[in-house]
Amino acid sequence: MDSIAILGGMGYVGLVTAVGLADLGYKVISADISEEKVFLAKQGKFLIYEDGLEELFQKNKERIDFTTDIGLAVLDSSIIFIAVGTPPRNDGEADLGQIIEVAEIIAQKLNEYKIIVVKSTVPIGTFELVQDILKGYGKVEGKDYDLVFNPEFLREGAAVHDFLHPQRTVIGSSNQLAARRIGELFNTFQSPLIYTTIINAQMIKYGANAFLASRVSFVNELASICERVGADITVVADVMGMDERIGRGYLQAGIGFGGPCLGKDLQALVKMAELFDYDSRLLKGVLEKNIQQRKSIVRKIKRALNNTLFHKKVGVLGLAFKPDTGDVRMSPAIDIVKELINSGADVIAYDPQGNKEAGELIKELKLSEDPYEIARGADALAILTGWRDFENLDWLKIINNMSGNVLVDAVNLLSPEIINEVGFNYIGVGR
Numbered sequence: 001m002d003s004i005a006i007l008g009g010m011g012y013v014g015l016v017t018a019v020g021l022a023d024l025g026y027k028v029i030s031a032d033i034s035e036e037k038v039f040l041a042k043q044g045k046f047l048i049y050e051d052g053l054e055e056l057f058q059k060n061k062e063r064i065d066f067t068t069d070i071g072l073a074v075l076d077s078s079i080i081f082i083a084v085g086t087p088p089r090n091d092g093e094a095d096l097g098q099i100i101e102v103a104e105i106i107a108q109k110l111n112e113y114k115i116i117v118v119k120s121t122v123p124i125g126t127f128e129l130v131q132d133i134l135k136g137y138g139k140v141e142g143k144d145y146d147l148v149f150n151p152e153f154l155r156e157g158a159a160v161h162d163f164l165h166p167q168r169t170v171i172g173s174s175n176q177l178a179a180r181r182i183g184e185l186f187n188t189f190q191s192p193l194i195y196t197t198i199i200n201a202q203m204i205k206y207g208a209n210a211f212l213a214s215r216v217s218f219v220n221e222l223a224s225i226c227e228r229v230g231a232d233i234t235v236v237a238d239v240m241g242m243d244e245r246i247g248r249g250y251l252q253a254g255i256g257f258g259g260p261c262l263g264k265d266l267q268a269l270v271k272m273a274e275l276f277d278y279d280s281r282l283l284k285g286v287l288e289k290n291i292q293q294r295k296s297i298v299r300k301i302k303r304a305l306n307n308t309l310f311h312k313k314v315g316v317l318g319l320a321f322k323p324d325t326g327d328v329r330m331s332p333a334i335d336i337v338k339e340l341i342n343s344g345a346d347v348i349a350y351d352p353q354g355n356k357e358a359g360e361l362i363k364e365l366k367l368s369e370d371p372y373e374i375a376r377g378a379d380a381l382a383i384l385t386g387w388r389d390f391e392n393l394d395w396l397k398i399i400n401n402m403s404g405n406v407l408v409d410a411v412n413l414l415s416p417e418i419i420n421e422v423g424f425n426y427i428g429v430g431r
């Protein structure tokens with residue numbers, strides 16, 4: 001049976017892939033440069049929280065090893081998955097530094113034929129770069145190694161579920177045999193296995209994320225129009241989604257898309273298009289609308305407070321980029337909080353899971369572990385993440401703690417009728 005190395009094995013994708021492949025019965029070596037993450041993992045502790053991950057790990061732990069020795073992981077495996085990060089550079093292009101680092105180590109340590117599977121989201125040109133690195137060490141494609149792209153479609157917060165129940169598995173390669181061997185790893189899943197070229201697989205991954213982002217910006221654009229004409233976007237989007245051709249997903253208007261992926265991949269796609277002489281004005285518009293959306297939330301809060309944020313006390317509920325995760329990376333809430341603070345507001349925030357990470361990002365941000373505490377003396381409250389728990393807060397107790405009555409619900413979580421009845425001045429998005 002194949003033994004599998006996962007490089008970047010302590011990241012969101014790497015760890016879930018490692019645990020998931022172990023659950024499919026494979027022996028896995030999860031290798032990562034982060035000494036801290038590997039040290040904790042050896043004790044069965046992980047820095048990321050994903051529903052079901054710990055249980056799945058406990059069930060399969062005899063099949064998983066953790067190491068910081070990337071070279072050893074390469075030597076000891078017949079299939080190498082690369083799941084390192086591809087963060088955005090300042091200009092929006094994907095930073096391939098981590099990919100280059102691991103490709104160099106693979107090239108140095110490759111001792112016999114292995115299949116190298118890239119799981120990270122990587123732009124066109126990356127596979128040629130990896131081939132060049134391997135060639136530089138005298139490694140010959142087809143003899144010493146073959147390359148496969150197996151893009152990942154999991155969502156944070158539902159990562160284990162998405163790994164175990166993929167809607168499709170995409171295998172891109174120019175080598176049929178290598179592609180089939182990787183496809184076989186996943187052949188217990190009921191979903192379709194798609195074999196295609198590497199370039200198609202790359203465009204499938206970027207296309208999927210760009211389309212999800214476009215839906216979000218599209219519904220936010222409609223919301224902006226609804227707001228002005230006096231319609232309710234929640235009703236409009238709900239009924240639009242009943243048409244099977246449109247579908248219900250990603251039609252929730254609100255604060256805009258955030259997180260480490262949709263925005264990054266959309267920017268990378270725009271840059272990639274530019275490198276191939278195409279100016280994608282449509283996709284640039286999607287990004288622009290997303291930035292506008294965040295600004296419009298700040299404007300709503302300001303307007304409701306007589307057009308000034310200076311010395312106004314604003315309580316913030318939610319910092320994570322979406323509910324069910326503590327991840328605040330590229331969270332719209334973080335940008336909004338920074339803008340409020342820069343405009344002179346006194347901000348205190350609460351997130352069920354993201355407080356610690358947010359505090360590291362915004363040093364001057366006051367945090368509380370108690371949602372009622374942030375309302376104390378507040379002129380306005382803003383809901384910036386759609387945590388379901390917020391729906392069940394005692395809103396009467398909250399308004400009694402406040403000095404004002406403004407509630408900006410940037411994620412359209414609450415029912416305006418119920419909340420207004422409590423005495424709030426409810427302000428949603430597109431309704």
Ligand SMILES: NC(=O)C1=CN([C@@H]2O[C@H](COP(=O)(O)OP(=O)(O)OC[C@H]3O[C@@H](n4cnc5c(N)ncnc54)[C@H](O)[C@@H]3O)[C@@H](O)[C@H]2O)C=CC1
Pocket residue numbers: 007008009010011012013014031032033034037070083084085086098101102119120121122152153154155156260261
């Ligand atoms: N987070 C997500 O939900 C999804 C991410 N992706 C893609 O998967 C890739 C990984 O994303 P995440 O898991 O979120 O990133 P991450 O930042 O959580 O994990 C990357 C891991 O790689 C490690 N690393 C960095 N340099 C290394 C090196 N030279 N050798 C070994 N390990 C190294 C880091 O310590 C870290 O643990 C990205 O390309 C991303 O776009 C794709 C689908 C979903």
Ligand SMILES: O=C(O)[C@H]1O[C@H](OP(=O)(O)OP(=O)(O)OC[C@H]2O[C@@H](n3ccc(=O)[nH]c3=O)[C@H](O)[C@@H]2O)[C@H](O)[C@@H](O)[C@@H]1O
Pocket residue numbers: 121152153154155156157209212216249250251252253254255256257258259260261262265321322323
């Ligand atoms: O490539 C990736 O990294 C992943 O990116 C997204 O997953 P994720 O970033 O975890 O989050 P989503 O659940 O897709 O949400 C993205 C953002 O859109 C926002 N959103 C989503 C849906 C919606 O209707 N409205 C809306 O504003 C969310 O609040 C969040 O900020 C994709 O959904 C995954 O398929 C993909 O694998």
